[in-house]
Amino acid sequence: MTIAKSLSEAIQKSSPYFISGVPDSGIKDDLKDVVDIKHHIAVDEGQAVAMAVGFYTATKSVPLVYMQSDGLCNALNAITSLVIPYKIPMNIFISMRRTHPQHEVMGRMTEDIVNMLEFEALRMGNNHLTFYIYDKQRKSN
Amino acid sequence: MISREKAIEEIMDNHPDAIFVSTTGKISRELYELRIKRGEEADDFYMMGSMGHAPDIALGISFETKKEIVVLNGDGAAAMRLGSALRVDNYRQIYHYVLDNGAYDSTGGQPTCFNELRATFYMSKNKIKKVNQGCREDLGRVEVKPHEIIERVYEKIHS
Numbered sequence: 001m002t003i004a005k006s007l008s009e010a011i012q013k014s015s016p017y018f019i020s021g022v023p024d025s026g027i028k029d030d031l032k033d034v035v036d037i038k039h040h041i042a043v044d045e046g047q048a049v050a051m052a053v054g055f056y057t058a059t060k061s062v063p064l065v066y067m068q069s070d071g072l073c074n075a076l077n078a079i080t081s082l083v084i085p086y087k088i089p090m091n092i093f094i095s096m097r098r099t100h101p102q103h104e105v106m107g108r109m110t111e112d113i114v115n116m117l118e119f120e121a122l123r124m125g126n127n128h129l130t131f132y133i134y135d136k137q138r139k140s141n
Numbered sequence: 142m143i144s145r146e147k148a149i150e151e152i153m154d155n156h157p158d159a160i161f162v163s164t165t166g167k168i169s170r171e172l173y174e175l176r177i178k179r180g181e182e183a184d185d186f187y188m189m190g191s192m193g194h195a196p197d198i199a200l201g202i203s204f205e206t207k208k209e210i211v212v213l214n215g216d217g218a219a220a221m222r223l224g225s226a227l228r229v230d231n232y233r234q235i236y237h238y239v240l241d242n243g244a245y246d247s248t249g250g251q252p253t254c255f256n257e258l259r260a261t262f263y264m265s266k267n268k269i270k271k272v273n274q275g276c277r278e279d280l281g282r283v284e285v286k287p288h289e290i291i292e293r294v295y296e297k298i299h300s
Contacts (some may be wrong), residue, residue: 044224046197060295078194081191085189086287087288
């Protein structure tokens, strides 16, 4: 089973569940399975994250947002100004792009950024990172 | 034209049971103070940062409730995230108000580029409310901690 698919299946076991994100060609086969289920399209990664915040507010169910490493830039404002201060637990799946010139800089920086955000990062395979955010801090509240 | 505070109060009167999501800056601060003044629960989603994302939060909430949701947006915030601001048009339970004073009022009244986008918004179902710049001298801050806001809005959604 592919990583994105197994992750989305794990999320679907919670009820209700929320999955949104922006596609990446690197995981297109996985995404085929993901978009067949109840899945929310987003205009960009920032909207995916902010919609996930709304979903959590309505349900207290932990949402899943997926993106490629370049998309983390689009999501950062929502993560630093909304997800973290409002203590929203969220699973973020990031597929890594590194090889082409337009991906190279973020490919190099992504893991450092995640560490600076003090997320708990769980590495899945060589090409994917999954970050389980904030469960740790929520417990300490 | 009327003050932004007066416009917000009219919207509150028109949507007594709605979940409110308010944008960054003075709009959230005025909504909060109006709740206190009116003796109502301050259980709105006051979005302190992440400018432009208020319609997205409303959309995420709408997936899980049938209740009416009101977005109080500003013209600068709507311009900043046009895709978010126009998308919520398609969701009938969401009432998206753009309080349009043509300025970044919370940072000193600098002009926004909403002039160049206004025609697009008038074609949309977004509700544009022209309001005056400026606010009361003694406008306070939102006195609810961010994680407490989530608890209160959750309770309101499930009340």
